[in-house]
Amino acid sequence: MDQLVLDSKTWLLVLTGAGVSAESGVPTFRGMDGLWENHPIEDVASPQGFTKDPTLVWRFYSQRRAGASAVKPNPGHDALVAWERHLGDRFLLATQNVDGLHRRAGSQRVVEMHGNLFKTRCSKCSRAPFEDTTVYPEGTVPTCDSCGGRLRPHIVWFGEYLDPADMQRIEDFALRGSTSGGRFVFLAAGTSGLVYPAAGIVNHVSEAGGETWLVNLDPAQNTSKFDNVITGKSGEVLPKLAKLV
Ligand SMILES: NC(=O)c1ccc[n+]([C@@H]2O[C@H](COP(=O)([O-])OP(=O)(O)OC[C@H]3O[C@@H](n4cnc5c(N)ncnc54)[C@H](O)[C@@H]3O)[C@@H](O)[C@H]2O)c1
Ligand SMILES: [Zn+2]
Missing domain, CATH: 3.30.1600.10 (SIR2/SIRT2 'Small Domain')
Incomplete structure (x- = not known):
């Protein structure tokens, strides 16, 4: 398996979907x-x-x-926490999951694009x-x-808009990463690539010259858009994938 090297010049945007929580026992969509x-x-x-x-x-x-x-976070969630500790502000996690498991695992720089199961509004x-x-x-x-x-x-239900502030935060991060003079990497894990706008992020990153990785159990709708594709379970692949230098 190719290794994802995370060094002091790397900016990393991670997108997760329901597959990352599957090994914790949360059913995927x-x-x-x-x-x-x-x-x-x-x-x-x-x-x-x-x-x-x-x-x-x-x-x-x-x-x-x-x-x-x-349920509890699994080793896939934990790996992302370790990567964030290593990269600091050069890391951002955008998740489509609403189960709150990333924050419970210890992730801090998280954008919950589709909301949170443990929040209510009028x-x-x-x-x-x-x-x-x-x-x-x-x-x-x-x-x-x-x-x-x-x-x-x-x-965020079907037919509803995402919070523009969340999208802005992801775009701002991608802009900073791709103009940093370093290396900008996008990694998607456990997502079918069917739900937009999340599924379109890979296109924007490629256009901006970033490097793209996909970790998924089954082929995703947008698999062909990624430079590196690893087939497997996120809880098994992510803990071994990165080399922190
Ligand atoms: N945990 C949650 O919060 C949760 C659960 C179900 C659905 N949803 C919502 O439903 C929508 C579904 O879109 P989606 O793309 O996130 O999910 P999805 O269910 O459409 O796709 C999940 C993908 O994960 C892959 N997968 C399954 N187990 C995996 C594993 N162990 N490791 C790696 N990959 C694995 C599958 O092959 C599939 O392609 C999202 O909008 C999300 O907000 C959230
Ligand atoms: Zn009210």
Whole structure:
């Protein structure tokens, strides 16, 4: 296996997806087969689904909270923590995962592009999203203390926009890395390359002259766009991949 050398001239942007949490026991999106307890994913992960049946949506996210609280980060998460400690501000982790496992493992420079399972916000007023680990009892739809509106999970659902500040942070990092005079590397792990804009990052990095790596169990939709492709489990590949010099 080729080694990824991380030296004092390297800037590294990492993108992770559901596959990185699979070895912790969190099902991937594809593992759900497009259905959850026989409900189409859109019913539990879109604004229309929430309007139609908020009770069902809260049941889904309460169960996912319970599931994510019960699992632990795996060696793939730990490897990324070690890389960040080595690179400092020359490291940024953009994750599509909402399970919070990267932060629990110790990652600090993290952009949670699709939100966080353990945060809630109001669907009506502009009150800031807040930490919320509550597993609501079956049939509950929590309401806002400020306006009485329905609370909702702080998750980017199908058909919703990502936070522009998050995208800006990733773009700023990529610009600094690719104009640093050093080496700019992008590594994607455990992501199917189907969900945009995350799936398009590899194109931007290549255009900017960066080096690209993919670590995935199955071929991703955008595999051909990467310079280096390693097929395997992130929990096994990542701990051995980097040479910290
Ligand atoms: N853990 C989570 O927070 C979680 C879980 C499911 C879905 N989601 C959401 O669903 C969407 C799904 O997109 P996605 O691309 O992240 O996931 P995905 O489920 O579409 O794809 C996962 C990819 O990971 C690969 N994979 C599976 N096990 C792996 C392993 N052990 N090591 C390396 N690769 C492995 C698969 O081959 C697949 O290509 C995202 O928007 C994400 O926010 C999040
Ligand atoms: Zn409110």
